[in-house]
Amino acid sequence: MFSEEFLGDLNNLLFVVFPYLSFVVFLLMTIQRYRTQTFTYSSLSSQFLENKHHFWGMVPFHYGVLAILFGHIIGFMVPSTVIAWNAQPLRLYILEVSALICGILTVVGFANVIIRRFKSKKIMTVTTPADWTLYIILMLQFASGVYIAIFERWGSTWYASNAAPYLWSLLKLSPDVSFITAMPVIVKTHIVSAFALIALFPFTRLVHILVIPNPYFWRRTQVVRWVGPRNRNVGR
Numbered sequence: 001m002f003s004e005e006f007l008g009d010l011n012n013l014l015f016v017v018f019p020y021l022s023f024v025v026f027l028l029m030t031i032q033r034y035r036t037q038t039f040t041y042s043s044l045s046s047q048f049l050e051n052k053h054h055f056w057g058m059v060p061f062h063y064g065v066l067a068i069l070f071g072h073i074i075g076f077m078v079p080s081t082v083i084a085w086n087a088q089p090l091r092l093y094i095l096e097v098s099a100l101i102c103g104i105l106t107v108v109g110f111a112n113v114i115i116r117r118f119k120s121k122k123i124m125t126v127t128t129p130a131d132w133t134l135y136i137i138l139m140l141q142f143a144s145g146v147y148i149a150i151f152e153r154w155g156s157t158w159y160a161s162n163a164a165p166y167l168w169s170l171l172k173l174s175p176d177v178s179f180i181t182a183m184p185v186i187v188k189t190h191i192v193s194a195f196a197l198i199a200l201f202p203f204t205r206l207v208h209i210l211v212i213p214n215p216y217f218w219r220r221t222q223v224v225r226w227v228g229p230r231n232r233n234v235g236r
Contacts, residue, residue: 011177011181014188015166015175015177015180015191016170022196022199029202059109061112062109064105067102067105068102068103071102071156075156075163076167079160082156082160083160096153110135111139131205134204137200141197
């Protein structure tokens with residue numbers, strides 16, 4: 001359908017030019033935003049608007065996404081260890097099933113986050129176009145990851161053997177797209193959406209990750225009380 005020259009140029013655009021462009025935008029705009037809009041470094045939480053649905057969205061989402069992110073970091077830092085671990089089928093199955101569970105947990109939690117915004121007019125009011133763009137890319141990222149885990153088997157092994165060397169080649173300023181050119185389209189989509197998130201990062205509420213050591217997982221439930229003229233002494 002497409003010539004080899006076109007596909008080669010497309011691969012270079014998506015997996016060489018776009019990654020470096022994403023990191024440049026991330027660095028420059030993150031610094032600029034911090035210098036000019038310091039107080040916008042926040043998750044802009046809407047928890048006080050509705051807490052119960054918020055819990056069932058954000059808690060599974062955070063646990064799932066942090067576990068998946070940690071797994072990606074391990075696969076990037078010590079790919080040979082991951083490959084050695086996967087050499088035994090039982091350990092490979094344990095790792096793959098665990099990753100799939102965390103991926104599903106992430107998707108379910110994030111779906112609850114989006115549903116919550118559609119159901120509440122108050123929350124819809126404070127949701128910006130940048131938020132919706134972020135949500136679309138995040139859902140694409142999470143859904144493609146779960147799809148890969150189910151239909152493109154043994155993702156932890158090919159991530160360690162192909163994606164990790166490709167990422168290291170970018171880091172060493174000697175990009176080598178040969179590691180991923182033969183990958184399925186869904187895998188390439190997963191990679192491109194990850195770089196899109198990096199580029200979009202400084203323009204969204206994700207920046208709070210850089211400055212807030214979030215105690216979300218162990219803090220007590222937040223209770224907000226309105227102190228009006230009739231109950232001014234409540235909580236004192």
